[in-house]
Amino acid sequence: MKKNLVMILVVGFLGGIIGGITWLILFLLNHGIEIIWHVIPENLNLTVYPLVVCALGGVLVGLWEKRFGPYPRELSEIMAEVKSGQKIPYNNLHIIGVAALLPLIFGGSLGPEAGLSGIIVGLCFWFSDKLKFALSEVDEIAEIGMAATIGVIFNSPLFGFVNQIEDDGSVKKIPKNTKILLYFVGIIGGFGAFRFLSRTIGGGPGLGNFPGIETLGSNEWALVIPLALAGSLLGMGYFVFKSIVKKAIQPLKDKVVAKAIVAGAILGGVGMFLPYTMFSGEHQMTDLMTSWQSIGVGLLFVTAVVKLLITNVCLEMGWRGGHIFPVIFAGAAIGYAFAILLPIDPIFCVAVVAAALTGVILRKPLAVILLLLIMFPLDAIIPLVIGAVIGGAIPVPGFLGLDQTE
Template structure:
């Protein structure tokens, strides 16, 4: 933002507001298509066939075949949110010549039940669209990068229904020119970026909610509406809950290393790799249905019937979700990991609430925050995602767990070589 002149900042912010609205409309459209596709594959067709017991395997294998053939023709897409932002940061742009390919690549795994979130594919589409607009307007360098970052802020804010998430995520990503500027210049640039990102998020949420009211459809993590009173009995379990969640995060990263190695060995065999992912998805989904899909809609169901599930089902669902997300991503069913990790953390929290007798909302808030903080290493972003999901009374333990989880050292075995 440093190269954008101050006199143009207001115009740039207004343009970001409009761009955010466009991003919100695009995200709403793609999520609407996803919902219709899921309804067709998982409700209409099985109902027409009489809901046979073999249908989950048939649908997941069909999905694996379609995804594999698509990747064989167009490549392994979509890229992760980190890769998209990294390329934008280093190259100052992102490819936009085949956005329709990216859209189909993002939707297919979600429609066929992949244990994935939509943020990776949708972010890549919006970033590509922003870069295309920037090139048409002859923006260069910092302007294109910040335009795309504004699009990311709007997209993440819309997907998670968390207005501050995209803003926090962008600010926790260190800029390449931070070391080249004086502290005063850094402060001025960050203020300018904040204005632009806020404008983009407002535009995105306005478009998403407007279209949702007119035509239906929404996204975001369900809210724990009831206020809770946290007692000393709850706080005495805090370190236990946080430690268990960090261990869960370590399991996730270990499974990522193992499944990534498997995926690399099969990288030239797209159809077989994606079919294998479909087999794992169907097998686990048959015995633990909540391990399928992103977890966003299932979270609402979980809030209502968690006591009926028992510790074993909740714990196995949490572990299975962490494993299955890695299997999907690294074997070819590409997508995001934030929604699945949040859902896994919630299952773990409810399981520990059954064991300990602690306040369940407190337990879930601590577990979700700690596991997300450890895996993402961005505590401010974690807090921004969860801020509107939990009552005000659990903000302190939520923030403590997120920051505490992010401070636990990352073992070298989890790092890519």
């Protein structure tokens, strides 16, 4: 009992540190974007500004990787190594921090979860090394820290918890019930610190909230399966694009700086005509919710599909980060496109399509449901479940030569 109490206090304290670091990184990110993409352009009249800035970003991203290596690593890689018992080094956290911020500040269609998880997991291993004299179980503290980080980033405590344990079958030192308690202590500690800093100083994620479903009748239920299948099929395009980009960049395979510059040029060039294809989509989601009808079917559909492509261009060409925020944005945009065409409630339509598309890519239906419930009203739970389950059940075609966890 005494040992459990000590572990609870340790994890709660660590959760608070995690929440503070997560807030700091997102605070720096938001201010960097504000300066580069709002303050500076106000004093310039440069039509090709996105192309110039993204190409410059490519130079910096490429040079940083050439000097220090490929950071940040993908979230799935970090999670797999932590769960297999491998130790993540913590002597390069400042390098990971800069590597995480550069592509995001310069407009990459990426989320912050990969870079933040790399920093936090390294910090957790440092913390556990310092405490080994007191607790033998602290090797598993990195998993708890990762859950807290993901929960804070996506503003969803349950998503952070379920995303960490949904496919975890490994043997652990800490008893299951105790570890579940520690997960929630760490996540609550992280949320407390993050919310306190966000409210007193500002900053933080902002995916926005969809309004409630106004109508729910026979039209909606008749189309729910076709919509889920359509969303899943479009989500499969993410893996198709990944395969195409992997093959297309073979001539530049070892040219780190050139790859990053080309990716920046593509990102900025496309962004001049389709601005929503840039950035994570997190802050643009609110704009999408209010202007989807005026954007139109064609532009919504093209934006969503191209965003899935651009995200893969960034990831495969050295602009490293996460893919969850861009995927959710693409799913919402395609859902709204279908809502214009079909005589059904738009929020119902977006819920089904976004859940199916995200479910195909993340492969974790329960985590997808809990994540999207932060944005969608509770009355969208059934369409979210149907979309996420159908999307998560569809396998990635073997001919693409990709692992389903990629």
